[in-house]
Amino acid sequence: xxADYVTGEHPISTTAERQAVVATTGAAPDSDWVIVTRxxxxxxxxxxxxxxxxxxxxxxxxxxxYVAIMGPSGSGKSTLMNLIGCLDxxxxxxxxxxxxxxxxxxxxQLARVRNKEIGFVFQTFNLLPRATALHNVELPLVxxxxxxxxxxxxxxxxxxxxxxxxxxxxxPNELSGGQRQRVAIARALVNRPSILLADEPTGNLDSTTxxxxxxxxxxxxxxxxxxxxxxxxxxxxxxxxxVVVLRDGLIASDDRRSAFKAQAGL
Amino acid sequence: xxxxxxxxxxxxxxxxxxxxxxxxxxxxxxGVMFLIAVVSIVEGMSKYMExxxxxxxxxxxxxxxxxxxxxxxxxxxxxWKEWQRRPRVYYSDLQSVTEVLPSxxxxxxxxxxxxxxSSAYARSREVEAHxxxxxxxxxxxxxxxxxxxxxxxxxxxxxxxxxxxxxxxxHFFPNLDPLGRELRVGGIPxxxxxxxxxxxxxxxxxxxxxxxxxxxxxxxRLTNPRGDIDGIIVQAPTAMAMDDAMESVRELMRGxxxxxxxxxxNFAMETSASALSFFEKLKGMLLIxxxxxxxxxxxxxxxxxxxxMLVAVAERTREIGIRKSLGARRRxxxxxxxxxxxxxxxxxxxxxxGLGVAxxxxxxxxxxxxxRVAPWSVVMATLLGTVVGIVSGVYPARRASxxxxxxxxxxx
Numbered sequence: 234x235x236a237d238y239v240t241g242e243h244p245i246s247t248t249a250e251r252q253a254v255v256a257t258t259g260a261a262p263d264s265d266w267v268i269v270t271r272x273x274x275x276x277x278x279x280x281x282x283x284x285x286x287x288x289x290x291x292x293x294x295x296x297x298x299y300v301a302i303m304g305p306s307g308s309g310k311s312t313l314m315n316l317i318g319c320l321d322x323x324x325x326x327x328x329x330x331x332x333x334x335x336x337x338x339x340x341x342q343l344a345r346v347r348n349k350e351i352g353f354v355f356q357t358f359n360l361l362p363r364a365t366a367l368h369n370v371e372l373p374l375v376x377x378x379x380x381x382x383x384x385x386x387x388x389x390x391x392x393x394x395x396x397x398x399x400x401x402x403x404x405p406n407e408l409s410g411g412q413r414q415r416v417a418i419a420r421a422l423v424n425r426p427s428i429l430l431a432d433e434p435t436g437n438l439d440s441t442t443x444x445x446x447x448x449x450x451x452x453x454x455x456x457x458x459x460x461x462x463x464x465x466x467x468x469x470x471x472x473x474x475x476v477v478v479l480r481d482g483l484i485a486s487d488d489r490r491s492a493f494k495a496q497a498g499l
Numbered sequence: 500x501x502x503x504x505x506x507x508x509x510x511x512x513x514x515x516x517x518x519x520x521x522x523x524x525x526x527x528x529x530g531v532m533f534l535i536a537v538v539s540i541v542e543g544m545s546k547y548m549e550x551x552x553x554x555x556x557x558x559x560x561x562x563x564x565x566x567x568x569x570x571x572x573x574x575x576x577x578x579w580k581e582w583q584r585r586p587r588v589y590y591s592d593l594q595s596v597t598e599v600l601p602s603x604x605x606x607x608x609x610x611x612x613x614x615x616x617s618s619a620y621a622r623s624r625e626v627e628a629h630x631x632x633x634x635x636x637x638x639x640x641x642x643x644x645x646x647x648x649x650x651x652x653x654x655x656x657x658x659x660x661x662x663x664x665x666x667x668x669x670h671f672f673p674n675l676d677p678l679g680r681e682l683r684v685g686g687i688p689x690x691x692x693x694x695x696x697x698x699x700x701x702x703x704x705x706x707x708x709x710x711x712x713x714x715x716x717x718x719x720r721l722t723n724p725r726g727d728i729d730g731i732i733v734q735a736p737t738a739m740a741m742d743d744a745m746e747s748v749r750e751l752m753r754g755x756x757x758x759x760x761x762x763x764x765n766f767a768m769e770t771s772a773s774a775l776s777f778f779e780k781l782k783g784m785l786l787i788x789x790x791x792x793x794x795x796x797x798x799x800x801x802x803x804x805x806x807x808m809l810v811a812v813a814e815r816t817r818e819i820g821i822r823k824s825l826g827a828r829r830r831x832x833x834x835x836x837x838x839x840x841x842x843x844x845x846x847x848x849x850x851x852x853g854l855g856v857a858x859x860x861x862x863x864x865x866x867x868x869x870x871r872v873a874p875w876s877v878v879m880a881t882l883l884g885t886v887v888g889i890v891s892g893v894y895p896a897r898r899a900s901x902x903x904x905x906x907x908x909x910x911x
Contacts, residue, residue: 320908344823344826344828345826345828347825353825355908359824359908363512372822376831
């Protein structure tokens with residue numbers, strides 16, 4: 234166990250460990266590491282002007298970590314989230330997700346990885362408006378080729394996990410914001426993904442509901458789910474055990490929550 | 500995604516947007532509707548031809564010796580001129596023709612034209628007048644509801660007696676028994692001796708506005724004033740016997756007319772088969788014309804579907820983004836929109852089939868057009884609907900499948 238490990242808290246990788254795993258370019262990381270990026274670069278061509286959104290990002294995240302990625306707008310945190318979420322591929326650098334080199338994959342392979350390894354939770358929930366909560370949660374299983382009966386069972390189970398067992402046949406417009414986000418969380422969890430990737434999950438919610446959703450994440454993290462949350466709000470980021478701060482496409486700091494709290498004055 | 504799942508999804512989408520979907524379906528529905536209606540009418544006509552016309556009007560194993568054929572496609576001006584130069588067929592030819600016919604064949608003389616008839620009980624009216632001889636009634640399968648046929652003596656003497664069609668009987672003798680009453684044709688009174696069983700109609704032309712008198716009666720001077728006849732009808736017991744009889748008659752006629760071996764016949768021998776082949780060709784033409792017009796409707800319907808699907812892709816960009824983020828591959832999205840287009844279009848086709856069948860049934864019931872729904876046309880129309888949907892769905896579906904998930908998710 235590392236020196237950083239504190240009893241009663243989640244395991245957090247140490248800086249030294251992270252530096253070691255990032256340094257071995259080209260090699261598949263130990264299975265303990267869910268995410269390892271090495272020199273990740275992403276540039277966009279915005280009408281002739283090259284925007285360098287990420288300029289060489291090294292991130293290593295261990296299984297079971299609860300990490301927040303922070304940064305002001307334009308810092309590259311959305312780009313990093315898209316890359317980690319396999320919605321986009323880097324121009325340069327390596328991205329290893331659960332032992333697979335994702336940065337070299339084709340569109341369809343990426344779709345497979347998104348389906349199996351990643352559970353998305355979006356700021357705007359992104360539920361299908363015409364589908365019931367149950368059907369929304371079933372969707373990832375549909376694309377995974379799971380049979381209809383098993384799909385139903387697992388979706389119901391996932392909804393029960395977020396305390397929505399009695400709302401399965403409601404459509405999104407019949408649910409409150411917090412309930413919608415919990416449906417989205419159930420959908421993200423139903424395929425038992427390696428990482429739960431949340432993008433500003435409380436951005437559209439009031440503070441009470443935000444707290445309720447953060448408690449759901451807390452419970453999931455405690456039960457062993459790797460959670461990565463992208464946010465620009467310091468008090469939301471403070472729920473995580475480790476906070477990565479991006480600035481101008483580079484990592485500005487990567488530290489334990491306590492250090493971040495002190496820095497942010499929380 | 501399994502196909503059944505995708506079809507259910509497509510039906511849900513259609514149900515959610517009933518009005519928009521029904522407008523989308525309209526093109527395909529109308530195209531298929533007319534297709535079914537037209538094919539049913541053509542099919543009904545040809546069935547009628549095969550079952551009723553050939554047997555009833557021309558008779559089976561029957562040929563008619565004529566000056567020139569009545570049912571012929573693509574008659575050129577030269578052909579027509581040549582026909583006009585041909586010698587006519589006369590009653591005097593009958594004697595030599597019957598001599599060469601085998602004993603078990605029947606023959607009849609046909610001489611027909613439209614004439615004005617009148618009676619003391621009704622307004623005068625045009626009827627189809629036939630001056631006949633030989634076994635005319637047997638060959639034509641005519642049966643009587645009342646009265647009798649001509650006697651041999653009446654036929655030989657040319658007695659002015661008549662057998663009339665059911666419509667003639669009811670028009671000229673309203674609420675009366677026509678038997679024994681007088682019907683005047685060309686100023687000459689004929690005594691009605693028999694009434695034919697109702698024949699029905701062919702393409703809206705009644706087959707019951709008919710009067711028949713012995714050939715030697717004065718009627719033949721009206722129907723063929725030049726002294727010739729329309730033709731000699733010969734009926735053999737079998738198809739083979741008919742061919743033999745035709746050969747004998749051909750030889751006889753060529754000899755009578757002193758035709759040299761290389762010269763073509765200057766007379767025609769028409770069979771029900773040759774008349775049917777004429778209608779087969781006519782049917783082919785009708786089908787081409789009749790299906791070309793609805794086909795345009797289907798093309799337009801396909802374009803409407805393509806347009807609507809493009810709108811759907813634009814409207815549901817976010818949905819596509821969500822599905823992609825959850826692991827839908829390009830081919831999943833492609834299949835989803837293709838199946839949606841195909842389902843939409845097939846649904847349109849099915850409604851069109853229903854309406855088309857209804858139109859065909861209505862036409863059959865209310866108009867003289869005989870319409871019969873052909874099962875193959877229903878199968879074809881359904882397939883056509885599906886194909887139109889798939890073809891018009893390809894472009895929008897490809898567009899949907901190639902959307903960038905990040906951009907798609909960002910769309911409001």
